[in-house]
Amino acid sequence: MLYLDAAATTPVRREALEAMWPYLTGDFGNPSSHHTVGESAAAALETARAQVARVLGCRPGEVTFTSGGTEADNQAVKGIALANPGPRHIVTSSIEHPAVEESCEYLVRHHGFRVTRVEVDGEGLVKLDALRQVLAVGATLCTIMYANNEVGTVQPVAGIAQIAKEYGVPFHTDAVQAAGWEPLNVKDLGVDALSLSGHKLGAPKGCGALYLRGRLHTEPLIHGGGQQRGLRSGTENVAGAVALATALRLAEEQRVQTVGSVAALRDRFIQSVLDGVDGAMLTGHRSSRLPSIASFCFPGTSGESVLLELERLGVVCSSGSACAAGSDEPSPVLTAMGIEPAIAQTAVRFSFTSAVTAAELEAAADAVVTAVATVRGLR
Numbered sequence: 001m002l003y004l005d006a007a008a009t010t011p012v013r014r015e016a017l018e019a020m021w022p023y024l025t026g027d028f029g030n031p032s033s034h035h036t037v038g039e040s041a042a043a044a045l046e047t048a049r050a051q052v053a054r055v056l057g058c059r060p061g062e063v064t065f066t067s068g069g070t071e072a073d074n075q076a077v078k079g080i081a082l083a084n085p086g087p088r089h090i091v092t093s094s095i096e097h098p099a100v101e102e103s104c105e106y107l108v109r110h111h112g113f114r115v116t117r118v119e120v121d122g123e124g125l126v127k128l129d130a131l132r133q134v135l136a137v138g139a140t141l142c143t144i145m146y147a148n149n150e151v152g153t154v155q156p157v158a159g160i161a162q163i164a165k166e167y168g169v170p171f172h173t174d175a176v177q178a179a180g181w182e183p184l185n186v187k188d189l190g191v192d193a194l195s196l197s198g199h200k201l202g203a204p205k206g207c208g209a210l211y212l213r214g215r216l217h218t219e220p221l222i223h224g225g226g227q228q229r230g231l232r233s234g235t236e237n238v239a240g241a242v243a244l245a246t247a248l249r250l251a252e253e254q255r256v257q258t259v260g261s262v263a264a265l266r267d268r269f270i271q272s273v274l275d276g277v278d279g280a281m282l283t284g285h286r287s288s289r290l291p292s293i294a295s296f297c298f299p300g301t302s303g304e305s306v307l308l309e310l311e312r313l314g315v316v317c318s319s320g321s322a323c324a325a326g327s328d329e330p331s332p333v334l335t336a337m338g339i340e341p342a343i344a345q346t347a348v349r350f351s352f353t354s355a356v357t358a359a360e361l362e363a364a365a366d367a368v369v370t371a372v373a374t375v376r377g378l379r
């Protein structure tokens with residue numbers, strides 16, 4: 001089976017598994033316990049925090065461990081908005097992950113905020129002139145994802161952060177898909193808050209992290225024993241934090257080399273699919289895209305049928321985001337990019353880890369050509 005659905009989740013890296021193992025077994029302590037077993041867990045947690053902080057270029061105290069990307073996004077959007085309501089206006093994009101989109105909707109429903117979703121162009125890039133106009137009105141928070149999970153388009157995050165700063169608006173970015181592929185130094189990016197998730201990077205599901213710039217006020221969403229400076233109560237997932245820190249550190253160490261080689265493989269794969277499938281359309285930006293994602297629409301098919309056919313041929317991938325799986329609605333991300341709903345229904349996303357090989361992607365491209373032809377009734 002060829003797994004080409006890394007944007008949904010990745011297998012746990014051996015190094016991450018080995019690093020977390022002691023904290024599930026011998027050093028299983030609760031980091032809040034005042035004895036040596038607890039102290040050992042607390043030390044591991046703080047080492048993990050420092051490792052994440054090193055990759056992000058921030059202070060360890062600015063990193064909070066969460067249960068994943070969804071919680072990090074919720075904490076950033078709701079936490080910043082509730083602590084600094086100001087004009088009660090959230091500015092976001094029309095292609096955000098539901099973790100951000102639904103957090104904004106919650107603020108509308110329960111706290112009297114309004115939300116402006118800045119449009120994207122046909123390749124998924126946020127329209128910067130429109131963003132400026134919206135921010136000029138005044139906003140509580142601007143939240144725009146770093147890289148899109150369905151089409152892989154990478155936003156000019158440093159430029160967007162600069163614009164938000166000009167208007168004095170705090171800026172959060174969901175870097176869940178960008179992590180491991182794009183630079184994450186929060187000072188260079190100029191972001192005030194940034195979300196990460198472990199399982200897209202080779203750590204287990206259920207662990208994530210949120211960077212919050214030191215002086216930014218935030219309302220905690222989870223109340224309890226006051227762990228993590230009172231920002232995120234609950235006994236910390238020590239093993240998960242250790243695995244996340246390990247996977248993030250390794251991804252960052254290997255990033256520059258990996259990006260070049262995987263992007264070259266991705267481009268060859270894209271070309272083979274476009275050459276082999278009549279009418280195939282690449283979605284997302286041609287160059288400003290994650291090395292790990294190639295997504296297409298195949299007019300004259302349905303994405304779900306192509307997926308089934310590909311699975312029969314030994315390739316697993318996705319018809320859009322895993323979070324929207326099971327829904328018959330065309331992807332809101334693709335329709336926001338101006339793709340007709342009937343064409344958006346034909347979307348298929350291929351996404352890979354840095355371990356992908358040329359031979360795998362050649363086999364995948366052949367399978368795509370066969371699968372689409374079968375679904376179109378040509379074979």
Ligand code: PLP
Binds near residue numbers: 069149199208
């Ligand atoms: N943000 C983006 C862009 C994602 O792709 C995902 C997961 O698909 C999430 C947030 C949610 O992360 P998690 O699955 O860790 O809750």
